Amino acid sequence: MKAVSGARRRDARLIVLQVLVVSLVATLFMRLAWMQTANGATYRQAASTGTVREVVVPAQRGLILDQVGRPLVANKSSIVVSVDRDVLNRQRDGGKAMLARLATELGTTADALTARMRPCGTKNALPQPLCWNGPATQPVVVAENVDTSVGLQLMEQTDELKGVHTQLQAVRSYPKTYGASLTHVAGYLGPMTQDEIKKSGHDLVGIDEQVGRAGLEAQYNSVLAGHAGVQKVALTRAGGVSTVLSDTPAVVGSNLVTSIDARLQGVVEQQLQQAITRSKKAGNKADSGSIIVMEPSTGRILAMASWPTYDPQIWVGGISSHDYKALTDPKQGTPLLNRAIQGLYAPASTFKAITTAAAVRAGYSTSGSYECPSTYNVGGQIFNNYESEAFGSISLAKALAVSCDTVFYKLAHQMWLKDGGLNPKGEPNEFVVNEAKSFGLGQETGIDLPDESKGKVVSRATKQTDYAELKDVYCKRAKDGYPELADQERAKLLQSYASDYCAEGASYRAGDALNTAIGQGDTQVTPLQMLTAYSAIANGGSLMQPQIAKAVVSADGTVTREFDPVKNGEVKASAATLDYLRSALSDTVVSGTAHNAFLGFPHSEVSVALKTGTAEVVGKGSTAWIESFAPSQNAKFAVGCTISQGGTGAEACGPSVRAIYEALFGVKDGHASSDRSILSGGDVSSKIPTETVGQN
């Protein structure tokens, strides 16, 4: 009995076990079937996201060409080394050994490489151009412009350096055709920021996706950049590509044809450097400057240079923090700034052409004669004749040519009094201020370059709005002084300024009017604004919008867009006044302030209309100016030169401006010849080049 029940129980137990075991097997099978059929789609989706990666193939950027198709900014191949962080993290030591090895090959330290891999904005990340701001899934660029021999060595060590990609990539190159580097105008490239990546719509950006950050590169980024290609590839876990699933090829960016002439640009850059050197030799600080050449009839820029300058090559491959500091350091003159459009200076005597036009409009006769004493007295305050000696009674034209301050003081004072002086009744005429505005001062010229400065022209109205804004601060300072300053004397001086401003900062005083008339005081202009104004004198009154881009030519040579000249307005001065100015200004080089600088120049063949300027700056050296155009009638070229703390305009800028005209008109041995001109045919090319040409 017992045995039977025991055997039965034994069997029962076996059945229990069997049921358990069979249910385990059944569970597995049901789970498998569910995963592979009912739920399969979900996993297949996951499979494709896990193994497929979108690789962005950067499009080659278009070139920046000069007016006849010579490359100013081109491309070259560079070896770029990037590191896949996924692969690195999967290694046992977190990739330490591999990074150390890579660092040795690249001649740097593992720490430096790790630093470059930190995403922007995280702890210990490098400053903006150097930190990594690409997506986390993309390999991080750790070195560019790698030496070919080093690159080849890296490519041979794919086993030891897993996750390290060594690739050829197009980067910017600067051929310096005819010595033209066009640094400030061309601008530079920098990596996209996270915000820009978000805005661009595609979240996957190729390694080292660069965008224009300044100059033409920024202004015409969409033209130059082209469209990046997207390659969908199936990846192996080690990061290798197993198959290419789809391939949208990259579209090469279009070329930008500019009105810059490489040969002329080369000469201008050289002449600017010489002007600086010359000025320094004469004992001036000469801390910055610019020279611009423009076509007055169209506003096209033929050359534009700014000093201090730098080698644009330093941007290629990511600028080092040391270099970036140097570019933005005010002690080194902030070489990053384009003085031609961003430098603000008092226009000095170059402004007198505008004052003359205003005076004529106010009713002063061009045939009258005006006293040029050595000083001018306004209510006991003495205003000196800075640039010239006393000339006695002279014409307005002569006053311009010899740059007699006192003539313009008197005109300005009288006009100021006519407007009601300190207490104007009704709407004041403000001839000078309005004339200046009509010549484009105090507003952007609209040149196709980013971050242009506006400058300012001070009128009664702007004085009042400024005062309303600043009154509280200055009046408080007038009361409390500047206790935070250690320098007692300076603190006192500042306090007296503050109390003056607090008391009568809103009023447009006679001194303001006088200073404005000779281009001193609060008026601030950019070199480009001034040249645009002189171009208007040259072309008969049209305020042209300065323009660098001439056309967009696609990679296959089709002209896809042409930039026509744009007229921003008309100056207030009449045609007769402008004609008077042109002939008056053409005397400067013959018998005026630039007489010495243009000795031996073939004036009979090429008549240059020119105005010098020497702006007084409180506590600093004076700003040297020349604004000019030639021929004085039907001008083909306008040349402007500005040297900050450069001494007199004639001495600092004169020889350089002359050299540029000689190059433009082919002057040699006292004779001009269009055959010898630096521009082929002696003129601006009217054709749009559809292919690039080399230096010839």
Place this chain on the structure above:
Amino acid sequence: MAVTRRRHAPLDHQSAPAAAPQVVVIDRRPQATARTVALFAQVRRSSDRLARLDLVLFGAALLLSLIGALLVWSATRGRLIADGDDPQHFLVKHLINLILGLALAAVVVKVDYRVLRAYTPVVYGLVITSLLVVLTPVGTTINGAHAWISLPGGFTLQPGEFAKVAVILSMAMVLSERDLGREVPDARDVKFALAWAAGPMALIMLQPDLGTVLVIGSIVIGLLVASNVPARWVLALVAGVIAAAGLAILVGVLDQYQLDRLLTFLHPDTDPRGIGYNVAQARIAIGGGGLFGQGLFHGNQTQGAFVPYQQTDFVFSVAGEELGLLGAGFVILLVGVIIWRGMQIARTARDSFGRLVAIGVVCWFAFQAFENIGMNLGIMPVTGVPLPFVSYGGTSMFAGWVGIALLESVHLRSRE
């Protein structure tokens, strides 16, 4: 029966030499004939025995081993090519392991399992010794467990695999001791049996190899259930184990990585780049297989080497991705066949020891296969146990075939 057999035997032996003197000329021939006959008899006996083997069981295990070879090949081929190594390296080694496993099995089958019972303490002693050796600096750490002994020639041995056999034999020995007297093992026997199991389990826990401990635990419980001890004892034991496990987690006996693995199983999507990576990639592979699979050597996940440890712990994901529901289902089916045949063998065993050995092996295979495939399918925590016969790994293969050999040995001496 025994008497008849004895009577016949001498006759057989006498008849052959009696014929010899008749033919003098060719006097070597009768001798030759006698030898031939003897040889034939031997062959017939062994072929009889071969025929009496459970061929379905044997076939299922062999088929699993061969499918395993293909899957291991597919999982390792791409990686080996990428590293510039012989793409057949793991395939060849897997096949060599299979041949060695079959040879070991042939030896074990030849020994009567009842003889083996007498040697159980020896086997047990060897296993305990090697488990101790593993814990010394001689042992090698792979994937966080100090579970291997490195042998010359690049071979490694994992004594934990054989500990399963030792536990089955020793527990079966103790629990079947009183089979003829009282029917049910008493409390002392159970304690004694548990003590036998506790030794290897403790040593393996020190490595630590949670997966193997769990497999042995399932063997312990299976044997207790099968040996007719009161159900409440079994339930008390299970409750005790659960309590101990809870305590172990609280006290911190388990390493962080083991806890992480357990957590990952519950929430595989929390950390797809870290701990959850294995699980997530294996699931993607299996889910991507569909009904018919992507084809051998053509699985995206497998060929892209996305699943770590794919030739060992995650070999089932290769089947899932490349062979689909049909292929992977067939693997589960073969496991089921082995378990079914094992149960049959337990049921028809000649004695209690044989029955318990068979049950032990069945519980071993069943739980280990469930744990391994379950973690591939994301329903079990990742504990790093191989899939018997299929996963790459020498010791696992040898132990698996010893298990089959034990079943066959019980089968050969069964009641029927």
